[in-house]
Amino acid sequence: MKALLQKLGSPWRKALGQGGVLALRASADRFNWVELAPGKTWPREVLGLGELRRDNEDESQWLQKLVGLGLSGSQVIALLELDDYAVYKLPAPNVPSDELKAAARWQLKELVEGKLDQLTIDVLQAGDDTRSHKEMLVFAARNAAIQRVCQAGTASAGQTQVVDVWETAQRNLQSAHAAMDGLADKATAALQLLPGQCLLTISSGGELFYTRRLDADDRLFERATSTAREAVREEVPLGFEYMPGDELSFGGTESEESSLIIELQRSIDVWERSWPGLPLSRLYVLSADHAEAVARLLQKELGLRTLALLPEQLFKGEALAQGLPAACLPLLGAALRDETARP
The missing domain is CATH 3.30.420.40 (ATPase, nucleotide binding domain)
Incomplete structure (x- = not known):
């Protein structure tokens, strides 16, 4: 699992490169996706979206079903389910940035149940640097959940590059609309x-x-x-x-x-x-x-x-005309993860 995360990189890395973006999520009973066209003009074009429900397939049959979707994207972003991780707002310790995750893991020892080695920890500074008492948002996700969504992404699109969370996906949507x-x-x-x-x-x-x-x-x-x-x-x-x-x-x-x-x-x-x-x-x-x-x-x-x-305020495309499944709404924000593509 550690090697996989190193390959994926941090969920909050800034640059994803150029090209279209595929955002997906995989729960126990369904798979959803949104594909955005390359470009930086607004409204952004939605090339495709959809929902695939899991019936009585076993794990092997389900993964084969995802393979059959034939999805692709130069950047593939997998969105965790809300129940698969927790968020903690903690005081930011006065340590070098490369030691922040280790410090956050130490602080979480008294806050989480279960073994810390079953969780993946990532840290996001809350706000800017204008205050003397800085805070951080600590995201603690179950390794098994990360593995599940990455496996679904790799099966459906051939790769999984970034794992993201709802809070940053929602930030992307509101920031785009605020702009x-x-x-x-x-x-x-x-x-x-x-x-x-x-x-x-x-x-x-x-x-x-x-x-x-x-x-x-x-x-x-x-x-x-x-x-x-x-x-x-x-x-x-x-x-x-x-x-x-x-x-x-x-x-x-x-x-x-x-x-x-x-x-x-x-x-x-x-x-x-x-x-x-x-x-x-x-x-x-x-x-x-x-x-x-x-x-x-x-x-x-x-x-x-x-x-x-409303999605039609920021996005366009024939795919939206067919209706947007509720489960795809947060994926629109995840697909805006490319910081250079914001208005």
């Missing part, structure tokens, strides 16, 4: 709605500063769609769009208290205290269903300018 909105140097948040949980990221200047996983609100879609026809409030000035007390409705007579809204509010408060020089300018909502309705509801209840991040 399109003229907010590249501002702090923006993104919330991806998933079955049972939500993924929150805050980024600025293309860098990931903050991430958190939140429990989903089972009634969010119901509440959002029931108020979808309400008028959207007037947009507040850029740079001061989070206004405490503005249209908050926690426990109000017109809406029920939502644990998701409360936790989002807490995360916003933590951000404002931690990074007072980078006020949140926007919240993007990523969802396979009702993204625009949810964005309107969150804007009303949080008092923060909120927009739906």
Whole structure:
């Protein structure tokens, strides 16, 4: 396994080279992929995407089924499943960069269950170098999960070059949209709605500063769609769009208290205290269903300018016209991993 990881390189290496990008994910019962055309112009062209479900095939039959897809790409990025790794925000020790992973592994001894030698550790600095007390995001992934997704990538596309995670994939999507909105140097948040949980990221200047996983609100879609026809409030000035007390409705007579809204509010408060020089300018909502309705509801209840991040705003191609499987949404962000291709 160690040799395989050395061959793959760090999940956060900057340069992937030139050419098209294939991003894929492989869970226990399905395989999804997205292929982007080469180029740096926006919107980016989606050449192909799809989903293959696993029926009753054994491992050998399943891998042979993946071989039959005949996928290819000059860069192949495999995205881990959210359940296959954990993220820890820890103080960054004052050690040389080449010793950071070893230091992070030592700090994780008291935090993780099981044997550390069954985990692969990687580290990402949280934010920039402007603060004296630096923090790092430590990603701890199961070796077996990395091996599984790499094996699926190699079977389907003949190679697997990079293993990535949802947090950086989501950062890529929100950073691309922020740049399109003229907010590249501002702090923006993104919330991806998933079955049972939500993924929150805050980024600025293309860098990931903050991430958190939140429990989903089972009634969010119901509440959002029931108020979808309400008028959207007037947009507040850029740079001061989070206004405490503005249209908050926690426990109000017109809406029920939502644990998701409360936790989002807490995360916003933590951000404002931690990074007072980078006020949140926007919240993007990523969802396979009702993204625009949810964005309107969150804007009303949080008092923060909120927009739906829709795939057609950043991507084009006949493949999208057939519909985007929900499982392919994070792969669009993973496929944007090439830093030189950002707008």
